[in-house]
Amino acid sequence: MSTNGLSLWWSGFEKQAGTLYRRHPSALIGSIVLILMCLIAILAPFLGTVDPQAVAPINRLQSPSAEFWFGTDMLGRDVYSRVVYGARVSLSVGISVAILSTVIGLAIGLITGFLRWADGIIMRIMDGLMSIPSILLAIALMALTKASIENVIIAITISEVPRIVRLVRSLVLSLREQPYVEAATASGTPLIKTLVKHILPNTVAPLLVQATYVCASAMITEAILSFIGAGTPPNIPSWGNIMAEARSMFQIASYLIVFPAIFLSLTVLAVNFLGDGMRDALDPRLSRRM
Amino acid sequence: MIQLRPLLEVKDLKKYYPIRKGLFGRVSGQVHAVDGVSFSIGQGETLGLVGESGCGKSTAGRTVLKLIDPTSGEISWRGKRIDGLSRVSMRPFRQEIQAVFQDPYSSLNPRMRAIDIVSEPLINFQKFSRSEGRDQVAYLFEKVGLRPDQMIRFPHEFSGGQRQRLGIARALSVKPRLIMCDEPVSALDVSVQAQVINLLIDLQKEFGLSYLFVAHDLAVVRHISHRVAVMYLGRIVEIAETPELFDSPKHPYTEALLSAVPIPDPALRRTQIVLQGDVPSPINRPAGCHFHTRCPYAQERCRKEEPGARELSPGHVVTCHFPVNAK
Amino acid sequence: MAGQSDTSAPILEVRDLKTYFHTRDGIVRAVDGVSFKVNAGETLAVVGESGCGKSVTSLSILRLIASPPGHNEGGQILFQGEDLLKASEARMREIRGNKISMIFQEPMTSLNPVLKIGKQISEVLVLHQNMNESQARTKAIELLSLVKIPEAQSRVDQYPHQLSGGMRQRVMIAMALACDPTVLIADEPTTALDVTIQAQILNLMRELRDRTGASIILITHDLGVVAEMAQRVVVMYAGRKVEEADVKELFASPLHPYTRGLMNSIPKLDEEKCARLEEIPGMVPSLREPILGCAFAPRCTHATGKCRTEAPDLEQKKSEHFAACWHSEKFLFGVRA
Numbered sequence: 001m002s003t004n005g006l007s008l009w010w011s012g013f014e015k016q017a018g019t020l021y022r023r024h025p026s027a028l029i030g031s032i033v034l035i036l037m038c039l040i041a042i043l044a045p046f047l048g049t050v051d052p053q054a055v056a057p058i059n060r061l062q063s064p065s066a067e068f069w070f071g072t073d074m075l076g077r078d079v080y081s082r083v084v085y086g087a088r089v090s091l092s093v094g095i096s097v098a099i100l101s102t103v104i105g106l107a108i109g110l111i112t113g114f115l116r117w118a119d120g121i122i123m124r125i126m127d128g129l130m131s132i133p134s135i136l137l138a139i140a141l142m143a144l145t146k147a148s149i150e151n152v153i154i155a156i157t158i159s160e161v162p163r164i165v166r167l168v169r170s171l172v173l174s175l176r177e178q179p180y181v182e183a184a185t186a187s188g189t190p191l192i193k194t195l196v197k198h199i200l201p202n203t204v205a206p207l208l209v210q211a212t213y214v215c216a217s218a219m220i221t222e223a224i225l226s227f228i229g230a231g232t233p234p235n236i237p238s239w240g241n242i243m244a245e246a247r248s249m250f251q252i253a254s255y256l257i258v259f260p261a262i263f264l265s266l267t268v269l270a271v272n273f274l275g276d277g278m279r280d281a282l283d284p285r286l287s288r289r290m
Numbered sequence: 291m292i293q294l295r296p297l298l299e300v301k302d303l304k305k306y307y308p309i310r311k312g313l314f315g316r317v318s319g320q321v322h323a324v325d326g327v328s329f330s331i332g333q334g335e336t337l338g339l340v341g342e343s344g345c346g347k348s349t350a351g352r353t354v355l356k357l358i359d360p361t362s363g364e365i366s367w368r369g370k371r372i373d374g375l376s377r378v379s380m381r382p383f384r385q386e387i388q389a390v391f392q393d394p395y396s397s398l399n400p401r402m403r404a405i406d407i408v409s410e411p412l413i414n415f416q417k418f419s420r421s422e423g424r425d426q427v428a429y430l431f432e433k434v435g436l437r438p439d440q441m442i443r444f445p446h447e448f449s450g451g452q453r454q455r456l457g458i459a460r461a462l463s464v465k466p467r468l469i470m471c472d473e474p475v476s477a478l479d480v481s482v483q484a485q486v487i488n489l490l491i492d493l494q495k496e497f498g499l500s501y502l503f504v505a506h507d508l509a510v511v512r513h514i515s516h517r518v519a520v521m522y523l524g525r526i527v528e529i530a531e532t533p534e535l536f537d538s539p540k541h542p543y544t545e546a547l548l549s550a551v552p553i554p555d556p557a558l559r560r561t562q563i564v565l566q567g568d569v570p571s572p573i574n575r576p577a578g579c580h581f582h583t584r585c586p587y588a589q590e591r592c593r594k595e596e597p598g599a600r601e602l603s604p605g606h607v608v609t610c611h612f613p614v615n616a617k
Numbered sequence: 618m619a620g621q622s623d624t625s626a627p628i629l630e631v632r633d634l635k636t637y638f639h640t641r642d643g644i645v646r647a648v649d650g651v652s653f654k655v656n657a658g659e660t661l662a663v664v665g666e667s668g669c670g671k672s673v674t675s676l677s678i679l680r681l682i683a684s685p686p687g688h689n690e691g692g693q694i695l696f697q698g699e700d701l702l703k704a705s706e707a708r709m710r711e712i713r714g715n716k717i718s719m720i721f722q723e724p725m726t727s728l729n730p731v732l733k734i735g736k737q738i739s740e741v742l743v744l745h746q747n748m749n750e751s752q753a754r755t756k757a758i759e760l761l762s763l764v765k766i767p768e769a770q771s772r773v774d775q776y777p778h779q780l781s782g783g784m785r786q787r788v789m790i791a792m793a794l795a796c797d798p799t800v801l802i803a804d805e806p807t808t809a810l811d812v813t814i815q816a817q818i819l820n821l822m823r824e825l826r827d828r829t830g831a832s833i834i835l836i837t838h839d840l841g842v843v844a845e846m847a848q849r850v851v852v853m854y855a856g857r858k859v860e861e862a863d864v865k866e867l868f869a870s871p872l873h874p875y876t877r878g879l880m881n882s883i884p885k886l887d888e889e890k891c892a893r894l895e896e897i898p899g900m901v902p903s904l905r906e907p908i909l910g911c912a913f914a915p916r917c918t919h920a921t922g923k924c925r926t927e928a929p930d931l932e933q934k935k936s937e938h939f940a941a942c943w944h945s946e947k948f949l950f951g952v953r954a
Contacts, residue, residue: 552841
């Protein structure tokens with residue numbers, strides 16, 4: 001019996017992952033699809049793609065065929081390559097926003113949950129941010145800066161942070177009242193350590209679930225921003241701006257919209273399935289207790 | 291018996307919670323959760339604190355441990371005042387005063403393994419290497435009747451009674467002098483209660499522990515306590531040595547409380563004193579003696595004047611104008 | 618089961634009731650072949666600790682077990698000759714609250730917090746007694762006075778949160794007795810109440826029982842409550858019945874080691890203080906696996922090889938006293954456990 005910290009942690013993780021996949025096959029499918037998309041994004045150059053920005057007017061608006069698997073767009077660019085490279089943008093935006101907003105939201109939420117005086121001020125700011133619909137907020141922020149993936153990530157993060165702060169804050173407020181937190185005080189545990197050891201770990205599970213939803217939401221927001229021209233610069237393909245450019249072509253070249261839409265929907269669905277499954281699997285109270 | 295200086299002395303402890311109403315949170319009233327409680331506990335002694343829900347016993351127990359900040363009053367531990375201490379200054383004292391909580395399910399962090407839960411106080415006060423810690427925890431596990439090979443398990447893998455033992459092991463880890471037990475067996479099945487009660491008594495004998503035993507079950511309290519204090523609406527109405535309190539209670543409430551407990555013996559028929567009405571709210575307490583609205587012996591004086599605490603016989607203190615004399 | 622001393626037929630008879638729960642992790646045999654009878658005007662206590670199946674038994678009688686995952690796997694519940702397990706849902710609705718009613722443990726969650734208590738009592742009357750609203754309201758006020766709620770006229774329009782725990786339990790009792798039921802099932806009716814309030818409620822229940830002549834099935838884990846209220850007692854353990862007797866007989870000479878262990882492990886107010894409480898070692902077995910032999914054998918100090926392999930049947934050991942144990946004779950002659 002090894003009580004080595006790392007091996008114990010890994011066995012615990014393995015057990016939870018096992019529970020997750022056994023009980024929620026949808027989460028399994030979601031994970032597989034997500035990993036597949038990530039692989040597609042990373043291995044883009046090796047998947048039979050050409051330069052996604054290569055313009056070849058001679059090939060414009062070709063239907064899907066053996067040569068051009070997803071057809072070509074109005075500038076002759078290979079849609080298949082654009083969609084595959086587009087995965088990079090969408091996934092990097094989705095995952096970056098998820099991570100950034102979670103980390104920032106966690107930090108702010110912990111502070112507001114514990115310090116009464118900071119709570120009032122910070123929550124009013126968060127409420128203010130939340131009263132503006134997140135798409136509009138992102139658009140407004142993008143209007144202030146030039147179009148780039150980094151700015152898109154920052155803009156969407158800012159619009160997603162308040163919801164995470166609210167979640168963390170309510171978690172902290174309820175966790176503070178838990179008897180085991182009181183027991184930690186009675187055991188002589190200092191405040192910071194109580195926060196880190198008792199409160200923080202119990203916020204991880206709900207946060208992880210929320211992060212998956214944020215990821216899905218961010219990918220859609222990025223697509224919307226690109227669709228209206230306020231997002232990723234037009235030369236870098238993202239699923240959103242591929243669809244944006246093809247807006248007027250829908251009747252003659254529907255495949256231009258259909259393929260990126262399918263990829264986007266599948267990815268968002270996969271992330272949501274994963275989140276739902278994790279929500280059930282990570283709740284220790286749902287563990288068998290007989 | 292030589293009177294040693296008591297370990298814990300509590301004088302006139304009060305804890306009021308303000309009630310805020312309105313847009314600006316004006317204070318419109320107070321919940322008098324604990325309203326002037328005094329007692330002391332010596333080495334190796336168990337003081338039982340009993341009462342019904344809302345009497346303030348749990349609040350009193352947690353305030354004594356500074357888990358809740360008192361509104362006023364004195365708490366002295368081995369002669370030193372601790373009531374005014376900040377959270378940081380209170381820390382060193384926590385090595386000597388520990389707690390076991392009521393709910394075996396929520397008083398243990400569900401994400402921590404048993405070994406980490408039990409060794410938390412140890413790690414707070416001493417620098418241990420992981421293997422030294424493990425040996426200590428194994429020793430503690432055996433003392434409370436758990437198998438040491440279970441120490442890597444999570445709380446949900448233990449039964450209610452076993453979790454309570456974990457809580458006791460945790461409290462015991464730093465070799466405290468006093469353990470505040472807040473309803474430690476109320477949430478357990480009857481057949482398991484006996485195991486935990488016996489364990490607490492054994493540990494007291496072996497380590498010379500003192501207990502502040504907060505509970506509502508009178509029979510359990512009688513079994514484990516040397517002295518008992520009865521609380522009603524935030525005050526102690528009677529305090530005495532256990533045999534004396536149970537054989538000849540002097541306060542009408544104590545008398546009614548004892549007669550209300552159902553006795554598991556159908557052959558024994560006795561006249562029960564059934565109190566009328568409900569417990570008044572701790573916000574708007576009756577004038578005079580707080581118990582007069584339900585007291586079968588209440589008189590004019592009780593409605594107007596608050597009774598003071600009187601020592602009727604050595605160690606037997608009653609707060610009543612007209613104490614009941616015989617059973 | 619052996620014959621009755623009472624000449625009239627029992628009002629309610631449970632025969633070999635089996636209720637299993639089909640969960641992801643296996644089948645939980647919550648009630649595994651339980652039988653008992655309740656006679657007219659009698660109070661039967663069903664005693665056991667958490668997980669023994671007593672609550673599931675009472676919910677099964679009223680067919681209140683959620684059907685997945687719970688299933689009735691066999692047995693009969695004969696109420697005035699009719700098998701409730703075969704009755705239609707419409708017939709059960711006629712019976713619930715009307716011929717057989719139930720009081721639950723937690724008065725706060727058993728009463729609807731957004732309806733006035735008068736309305737909740739009236740609901741039962743309108744449904745089963747064909748009264749109109751105003752007749753029902755009058756009767757509701759009558760019922761509130763019957764359960765000794767002061768100022769019934771004004772209380773009838775209050776909401777549950779405005780009442781104390783003891784009062785709410787009285788409202789529950791009023792609702793349960795509204796249609797003058799033949800059988801009242803009380804599931805841990807005083808467990809959540811303070812001891813002085815419990816004394817009031819038990820007093821009230823005794824008075825009402827004498828007045829209405831209803832039979833009561835009292836589910837509890839508190840032997841003190843059993844001694845005060847019951848005429849006969851059934852002891853359950855791990856989904857099975859292990860002992861049944863008249864209350865005085867049970868307390869005077871318990872014949873099953875579990876019953877004996879339970880009685881000896883409770884600290885008592887009226888006895889000389891003993892140094893150590895007798896413990897029942899171990900824990901209640903998991904109901905997920907089928908239990909081989911006697912369910913109590915792993916914890917029993919008298920268990921022998923036979924106990925571990927063969928489950929003892931319920932047998933009559935003395936007049937009107939049944940126990941499921943291979944070794945009850947040891948206790949028949951006063952050997953201390």
